[in-house]
Amino acid sequence: MSDTLVIIPAFNEEKNIANVIERLTNTLNDVDYIIVNDGSIDDTSRICKENNFIIIDLPVNLGLAGAFQTGMKYAYKHGYKYAVQFDGDGQHRPEYIPTMRKKCEECDIVIVSRFITKKKPFTLRMIGSRLISLAINLSTGVTIHDPTSGMRMYNEKLIAEFALRLNYAPEPDTVSYLIKQGMKVCEIQGEMDERVAGISYLNPINAIKYMFRMLTSIIIIQSFREKKKI
Numbered sequence: 483m484s485d486t487l488v489i490i491p492a493f494n495e496e497k498n499i500a501n502v503i504e505r506l507t508n509t510l511n512d513v514d515y516i517i518v519n520d521g522s523i524d525d526t527s528r529i530c531k532e533n534n535f536i537i538i539d540l541p542v543n544l545g546l547a548g549a550f551q552t553g554m555k556y557a558y559k560h561g562y563k564y565a566v567q568f569d570g571d572g573q574h575r576p577e578y579i580p581t582m583r584k585k586c587e588e589c590d591i592v593i594v595s596r597f598i599t600k601k602k603p604f605t606l607r608m609i610g611s612r613l614i615s616l617a618i619n620l621s622t623g624v625t626i627h628d629p630t631s632g633m634r635m636y637n638e639k640l641i642a643e644f645a646l647r648l649n650y651a652p653e654p655d656t657v658s659y660l661i662k663q664g665m666k667v668c669e670i671q672g673e674m675d676e677r678v679a680g681i682s683y684l685n686p687i688n689a690i691k692y693m694f695r696m697l698t699s700i701i702i703i704q705s706f707r708e709k710k711k712i
Contacts, residue, residue: 489553492570497679547651558645595628610693
């Protein structure tokens, strides 16, 4: 068994999931994975089972928070040292995982960032990313270049926290919250691929709602949360 578990929440990813697992297993032979099928209504589950992929089928759609926490509970139960948040749509590159694992020896969370050495474009989504970065910096003093990146690695301490106590989605506001609790976050430079098939839920309207929700949580709601020791 590896010391690293790749957690792949998947909702209606029938067109992508086989390629994601093939790329992961062909690239790395020293990590384990678990697909958390988040109540998909397409053939995601059937395709996984036909290919003997390792999968947990959730009976209903719990959203990213519930699917990710399910994966973290699995990681905790099986004693993994590192857990990787990894999209089921083909955008994340598994070749970054060894570098993340090495970096995670000195951090609690490692984020694959597109913008450490490259400038953010001035698109609607990236303007939102800039605002979220600013909010995190103002509230924590820490600069996160790519707060909306969904490829993150968590250490053993945070596997236990998510599995047993922390009922939050793996989103930028949770990263901000964890920084305030004393967790150290590092970034490594990387790239993301375009979604090959399917449709992202982050259309322009949802992107604006997402940005507003993150900013509200980071700036307002978290200011009333009591600091605790993790």
